[in-house]
Amino acid sequence: MNIHEYQAKEILKRFDVPVPCGRLALSVEEAVAAAADLSGQVWVVKAQIHAGGRGKAGGVRLCRSVEEVREAADGLLGSTLVTHQTGASGKRVNRLYVEQGVSIAREYYLSLLVDRESESVSFVVSPAGGMAIEEVALASPEKILTCPIDGSAGLTADDCATMIAMLGLGEAAAAAFPALAASLYRAFCESDCSLLELNPLIETTDGALIALDAKMAIDDNALYRHADFSAMRDLDEEDPREIEASAHGLNYIALDGRIGCMVNGAGLAMATMDIIQLKGDRPANFLDVGGGVTVHAVCEAFKLLFSDQQVKAVLVNIFGGIVRCDIIAQGLLEAIRTHPMQVPVVMRLVGTNEEQGRRLIHEAGLDVRWAADLDQAAELAVAAAKGI
Ligand code: GDP
Ligand code: MN
Numbered sequence: 001m002n003i004h005e006y007q008a009k010e011i012l013k014r015f016d017v018p019v020p021c022g023r024l025a026l027s028v029e030e031a032v033a034a035a036a037d038l039s040g041q042v043w044v045v046k047a048q049i050h051a052g053g054r055g056k057a058g059g060v061r062l063c064r065s066v067e068e069v070r071e072a073a074d075g076l077l078g079s080t081l082v083t084h085q086t087g088a089s090g091k092r093v094n095r096l097y098v099e100q101g102v103s104i105a106r107e108y109y110l111s112l113l114v115d116r117e118s119e120s121v122s123f124v125v126s127p128a129g130g131m132a133i134e135e136v137a138l139a140s141p142e143k144i145l146t147c148p149i150d151g152s153a154g155l156t157a158d159d160c161a162t163m164i165a166m167l168g169l170g171e172a173a174a175a176a177f178p179a180l181a182a183s184l185y186r187a188f189c190e191s192d193c194s195l196l197e198l199n200p201l202i203e204t205t206d207g208a209l210i211a212l213d214a215k216m217a218i219d220d221n222a223l224y225r226h227a228d229f230s231a232m233r234d235l236d237e238e239d240p241r242e243i244e245a246s247a248h249g250l251n252y253i254a255l256d257g258r259i260g261c262m263v264n265g266a267g268l269a270m271a272t273m274d275i276i277q278l279k280g281d282r283p284a285n286f287l288d289v290g291g292g293v294t295v296h297a298v299c300e301a302f303k304l305l306f307s308d309q310q311v312k313a314v315l316v317n318i319f320g321g322i323v324r325c326d327i328i329a330q331g332l333l334e335a336i337r338t339h340p341m342q343v344p345v346v347m348r349l350v351g352t353n354e355e356q357g358r359r360l361i362h363e364a365g366l367d368v369r370w371a372a373d374l375d376q377a378a379e380l381a382v383a384a385a386k387g388i
Helices: 005-014 028-037 066-076 133-139 157-167 171-190 220-225 240-247 266-278 295-306 325-338 354-363 374-385
Strands: 022-025 043-047 060-063 096-100 104-115 120-126 145-149 193-204 209-211 215-218 251-254 259-263 285-288 313-320 345-351 368-370
Touching: 005 022, 005 171, 005 215, 022 028, 028 066, 028 096, 043 066, 060 066, 066 096, 104 133, 104 171, 120 133, 120 157, 120 171, 145 157, 157 171, 171 193, 171 209, 215 220, 240 251, 240 295, 259 266, 259 295, 259 374, 266 285, 266 313, 266 374, 285 295, 295 313, 295 325, 313 325, 313 374, 325 345, 325 354, 345 354, 345 374
Parallel strands: 259 285, 259 313, 313 345, 345 368
Antiparallel strands: 022 096, 043 060, 043 096, 104 120, 104 193, 120 145, 193 209, 193 215, 251 285
């Protein structure tokens, strides 16, 4: 689950990570009141959307008077922000965060992530802060340091020294760094994060380190341990198809291709997506219906695929072990009562109760295209999407 910058900063504050003073604003009046409430002469009005690159897209406005705050809030609220992370359709701005302006001496990059390579939580730091880290990685990879943290030893003084050297911190900032890094590491682990990114982490003119931006992603599997985090979910930021799928316990991720997939097992789902690409088309989604799936959930999954305008053909690839093929067939029959099949459906249905599943579909007189194996299924689906 992704959360907004202001929510991430609220969590970081609990772990004593220095963040600028700020207030959430849902209206222009609230933004003006927030600025009046926060002392100082400079404010920053920041669009709260689940995407980075807001600064370049005009979503981060530096204001030198309350009047400018009013103008910035008025311009941003309700507008659509298109950044390099939102896709062409952009994201509507419904929330603003008004912060006290901070004077920046230097901008750094710092993130924590679950690093599969080192099988640990790793810090990633770079002196090239404030820009897209992907671009830094391409243009000057030597400016990025990955520092894996030994889970049993925790963050060590050596780890901090290595990162301080890489960042090239001045004396005051270097002295502040170990406490900051320890707070961030604790915030990351105790909040069950999958990602925590400060871009930029800044050094002020007097050598203090402040998290100027914050992006936090929480591991969905750990949400049950954080009742307060669930309230931070913002459904406006999520794909409506994914919200619908998660309501029915389906592992579904929307993609931008045109072949709708229904598969059991994450590995088989990935293989299915790969082979669709190999045959020259692209999957519209990842969907793993899982092992103990019910007729109702399968039905909802089919409805999701059938009502997706992007989907030009559906590929069902079920290798029935725990999943029973007749359940998949019943789910399809249930779905077409309200969502008639308007695109071709290709089925590879093998394993437990395979005959029953096929029989149900034949008896209902459904026009599905049968495939003997995955290779043929993908070929048929790619052809079907082309209208062949
Ligand atoms: P992003 O573009 O979505 O990553 O948004 P950020 O929160 O990182 O803001 C983008 C940029 O705005 C930062 O890299 C800073 O250069 C600038 N910025 C944000 N807050 C302040 C501030 O308080 N003072 C100054 N001078 N610049 C700021
Ligand atoms: Mn940023």
